[in-house]
Amino acid sequence: MSDNVQTSKPILERFRLDGRVALVTGGAMGIGFGYAEALGQAGAKVAIVDINKEFAHKACETLQAAGIEAMVVLADVTQPDQVKRMVQEVVDRWGRLDIGVNNAGIAHWHDSETLDYADWKRVVDLNLNAVFLCCQAEAQVMLKAGYGKIINTASMSGHIVNRPQNQAAYNATKAGVIHLTRSLAAEWASRGIRVNSISPGYTRTALVEQFISTPEGRELEKLWISLTPLGRMGLVSDLQGAVVYLASEASDFMTGSDLIIDGGYCCW
Ligand SMILES: NC(=O)c1ccc[n+]([C@@H]2O[C@H](COP(=O)([O-])OP(=O)(O)OC[C@H]3O[C@@H](n4cnc5c(N)ncnc54)[C@H](O)[C@@H]3O)[C@@H](O)[C@H]2O)c1
Structure with a gap:
């Protein structure tokens, strides 16, 4: 859709992603x-x-069995050369990259006064540094095409401090992802790339x-469930609508935003 033109395309069609090419880091299981x-x-x-x-191969086979065109890219996204190769393998196979979902992440609980620096760095490296590396490599292809949708996985832990578990590194990286998302959104908006994030709850x-x-x-x-207004933990299926929305033209006027999907946990 070109700018300043009202679309008459029916709303559900605007959520379709036919012809689009996506990659999802941490896509072998869980939320990815x-x-x-x-x-x-x-x-x-x-x-x-x-x-x-x-x-990864099991996940790919499951998608293919459901009629979805899928491929595996084995990569450690904390490694800059592997991130560059990740994007290259997708472009070599399908000729383009429209949607980058930067989702791989780890959690670590430890009291801050005795947290090993190596553990701090391990969490920061995957949850924040790797998200930047992926955004950068994806944008290098998307900026040339003048189009792209980047969706980062943050967390409600980027908005609130979880309790009673101590996880300062995790919380700090997720707040970092939310502000990195805004920063890149502002930098690339005029060149066709939208950057948003999703913040799941438990x-x-x-x-x-x-x-x-x-x-x-x-x-x-x-305890977590008692602190969640909707009275249960989230399921992966609770997050699926949001990623399709952010990947599709239905969200074309949205960039730099974070969608919190947490059963209301952050409300109180
Ligand atoms: N589950 C939750 O309650 C929750 C809540 C908020 C945010 N999140 C975030 O959602 C994301 C996914 O979480 P999940 O619960 O699905 O985790 P998960 O552990 O079930 O899956 C993580 C996936 O990432 C992959 N991975 C780990 N290190 C990697 C690396 N260096 N390179 C490439 N892939 C790597 C793993 O192999 C795995 O397939 C994370 O960023 C997490 O912080 C999860």
């Missing part, structure tokens, strides 16, 4: 896989980018299950 599936169902070709070879994935699978963890889960 949910994003890849949603983008594929909306019509995009999807590259699953992940460090986990076995899960969502049932392996990342969270590692903390709540013990008896103490189950008590924590009850």
Whole structure:
């Protein structure tokens, strides 16, 4: 759609992604896989980018079995050369890159006064530095095309401080992703790239299950649910509509925004 022209295209058609090419980092499982599936169902070709070879191939086969055109790119997104290769492999295969979903991330809980500096750096490297590297490599292709949609995974932890667990590195990186998103949005808006983020609340994935699978963890889960106005934890499927919206022309007047999807947790 050109600027300043009212579209008459029906609203659900504006959510379609036919002919678009997407990549999703951390796409082998959890939220990333949910994003890849949603983008594929909306019509995009999807590259699953992940460090986990076995899960990446399984995810790709699942998408292909559902009729989605998909490929695997094995990459550690904390490594600049691997990030450049990630984008190149997608462009070599499909000739373009329209949608970059920068989602791979880790959580780490530890009291700050004794947090090992190596652990701090590990979290910052994946949750923030790698998001920048991916945005940069994706933009180098998108700026030439004059079009692109970048969607970063932040977290409600970029807005609030979770309790009772101590996770300063995680919270700081997610706040960083939200402001990085705004900064890149402002920088690239006039050249056709929209940059937005999604901030999930507690969502049932392996990342969270590692903390709540013990008896103490189950008590924590009850506490989190009691602090969530909608009274449950999020599911990956709760996030799928948002990624399709941000990837599609339905959101063309939106950039630098963060969509919080947390069952209302941040409301109080
Ligand atoms: N689950 C939640 O409650 C929740 C809440 C808010 C935000 N998030 C964010 O959502 C994102 C995805 O979380 P999830 O719960 O699906 O996690 P997950 O652990 O289930 O999946 C993460 C994926 O990232 C991949 N990965 C890890 N390191 C990588 C690297 N260096 N290079 C490439 N891939 C790598 C893993 O192999 C895995 O497939 C993260 O950024 C996380 O911080 C999660």
